[in-house]
Amino acid sequence: MKSDSLQTLKEKGHRITQARSAIIELLENTDRPIAAKSLYTMLERIGIKVNITTVYRELEFLLQENIIEKVPLKDTELHYEMKGRPHHHHLLCTSCGNIEDIALESEHTLLEEAHTVSAYNIKRHSLAFYGQCPKCQ
Ligand SMILES: [Zn+2]
């Protein structure tokens, strides 16, 4: 399966190294944010030998190319996910470090209230949830 992101990079004249395409595929095929160190471990597991510096460099490159984005979470190392996914926020388990996506149906109500209360024209927002996952409770 060829990804659109890889195609876009190719069309822009970028080299598609084995590590580069594997990192994109790993990020595309996961439903949660990944930290650089976990990506490194996942690459090793599928037999792609790189060093951690390469992983950081590739992530920096993919950020610049607007293919991935940093996940705005405090109290954990930096995580990354594909850009342009449906709108969602994140949950972080402060015991085991698990991170998950969460989409909230009632979010528009909150945004309307923020606008009403403040009279701001709200352009963006950030929201994150911290607590203990079911396994850690
Ligand atoms: Zn939101």
Ligand SMILES: [Zn+2]
């Ligand atoms: Zn947990």
